[in-house]
Amino acid sequence: MAYLTNDNGIGILVTGDPLICFAALIIFMMILNLPGNYQNTEKMRKPQILIQLMLKPRDLVNLNVDLGQMGVGGDNSWGALIHTKYRLLDKKYEYSFRIRPVIKDDDILKLAKEKF
Numbered sequence: 409m410a411y412l413t414n415d416n417g418i419g420i421l422v423t424g425d426p427l428i429c430f431a432a433l434i435i436f437m438m439i440l441n442l443p444g445n446y447q448n449t450e451k452m453r454k455p456q457i458l459i460q461l462m463l464k465p466r467d468l469v470n471l472n473v474d475l476g477q478m479g480v481g482g483d484n485s486w487g488a489l490i491h492t493k494y495r496l497l498d499k500k501y502e503y504s505f506r507i508r509p510v511i512k513d514d515d516i517l518k519l520a521k522e523k524f
Contacts, residue, residue, distance in 0.1 A: 411516055422505055423505060425503065429476060
């Protein structure tokens with residue numbers, strides 16, 4: 409489970425079946441994949457400008473909800489395969505998650521335990 413609220417306790421609760429992974433960032437790392445980005449301009453070809461754009465804190469929270477993550481390898485300068493125990497080897501994965509609003513006085517643990 410993950411829950412995110414503002415200073416007034418208003419927000420969202422996310423629960424998954426099975427247990428799932430979450431990441432909440434105030435840095436929007438996917439900015440280069442957005443339509444209308446600046447990656448093709450001469451200005452954006454300078455690495456320091458690109459890094460500043462990607463790492464600029466935003467007035468938002470980017471919430472990633474994932475079933476799992478596979479390792480990146482790199483035991484020998486990125487040439488090695490990912491260790492078997494960290495690989496996602498199944499051909500099909502299924503998961504579900506629920507997003508619901510919450511307020512300050514909600515019992516978050518009780519809500520998280522509710523069945524889908």
